[in-house]
Amino acid sequence: MxxxxxxxxxxxxxxxxxxxxxxxxxxxxxxxxxxxxxxxxxxxxxxxxxxxxxxxxxxxxxxxxxxxxxxKDLKFNFPENIPLNIIYEDNDILVINKPAGLVVHPGSGNNTGTILNALLYHYKNIKYLPRAGIVHRLDKDTTGLMVVAKTIYAYNYLLKILKKRKITREYQGIVKGNMISGGIINAPIMRHHMKRTSMMVHSLGKTSITHYKIINRFKYHTHISIRLETGRTHQIRVHMLYIKHPLVGDPCYKGIERGINYKKNEDINKIYTFPRQALHASHISFVHPVTQNLMSWTVSLPEDMKKLLVYLQNT
Known part of the structure; x- marks a missing residue:
């Protein structure tokens, strides 16, 4: 203590x-x-x-x-020298571009090697904040932008505006199937009643709203932009499965393949060896907790998703 x-x-x-x-x-x-x-x-x-x-x-x-x-001294919360790709930093906040494979917070099966452990190493005073200042999470294999608070005031402020849906978070994803148009998915999400590490759409779940637009169409796939209105666990992945356009490479929310003989299609089989869900947090914006200036950041797709898009374009 x-x-x-x-x-x-x-x-x-x-x-x-x-x-x-x-x-x-x-x-x-x-x-x-x-x-x-x-x-x-x-x-x-x-x-x-x-x-x-x-x-x-x-x-x-x-x-x-x-x-x-x-x-209370929390188990596993100790510093580790893990490099962070910092996009922006001031006295109150920092914005990180998270790579695939890096867990945000220690949990079952991931006791060390997380962003939280890295923050504790690089920022001495951040240990005094709840969750080392982490305001929101990205899944282990989702890449892109996330914001971290460096002061208790910034932490409480960011939690407040996140709850009020005043933090804009936009993603890019590559999904299975050729979408006709963009749309809005308003479908409540709750924890799966059998697979406790997964989520599901259910009438008893929490309100969950996802907006999506088409960036480009391919023969059997679609490149989309996604904006979260709410921020439920696995929300984009669950919602894309719900509308029968699951993310390429998603190991959990795969869905049932339709309309293609995948076993006999060599090109499709190559695409589905993509090692993670093809999802990237590309943009985040909000009013700064201290200056009250509107700030925004955008990062380009990681190399693996860029290569996948080139492959789809040429297939």
Whole structure:
């Protein structure tokens, strides 16, 4: 067990005159209000560098609040010297271009070698943030852009705008079948009732909305752009399977092949040796947590998807 220090400035006018415990619950949303109240009572909260142990103390704009939460040492959360492809960085955020094969967060079967472990190595103070500042994830074999917070204020801000669907995330994918047009998929998603590592469309699931447009058509495949309105686990992969256009190379959401004798088609067999789901997070944009400027980043397709598109074009 260890203590850490988290500080922030009260900048929101609506917080003026409110109780300290209520303000803390808004500023440090990763902790419960009851836990924050406990910190106040045991002298682990400072206002303008002075200990305050009264939860009902009224707070003013411009005051500096510091808390000292006690953290449990989390298993597997230790630094590892793993290189990161950083597209953008300032004092508050960084944007990473994730390669295929790199897991974002430790979990079952992936205890080390993750982006989280890399962040802990390259950024000393990021260990004080929940999930080392990771706001959203990409699947292991999905490439592309993801944003990471470097301060507790930026972390809470990004979580808030993500929940309000104010972070624009666009992808490119290569799917099976020749699509006629773009569209919107509005189909709720929940965890699969038998395959617990997979997801499925189900009426009892959470609202899930995916927009897609056609970039290029090939003989048996389509190159599409995708925009997420919600961000459910495996959402694009599940939705593409749902409309019977699963992603090329997807090992989990393959679907049933239709209309082609794949066993006798050498070209198609070559395509389906693609080693991962053909999905790339190509664009992300949002209003910066501190400057309030609209910022956006776009990265080109990785080499394996570029080569696949060239192959499809020439097949």
């Amino acid at each position: 260890k203590k850490i220090e988290l500080s922030t400035i009260v900048s929101c006018i609506s917080f003026s005159g409110k109780r300290l415990d209520k303000v803390l619950a808004q500023l440090f949303k990763e902790y419960s209000r009851s836990y924050l109240k406990k910190l106040i009572l045991i002298n682990q909260v400072l206002v303008n560098k002075s200990i305050v142990n009264q939860p009902d103390k009224k707070i003013s704009v411009g005051e500096i609040i510091t808390i000292y939460p006690i953290l």
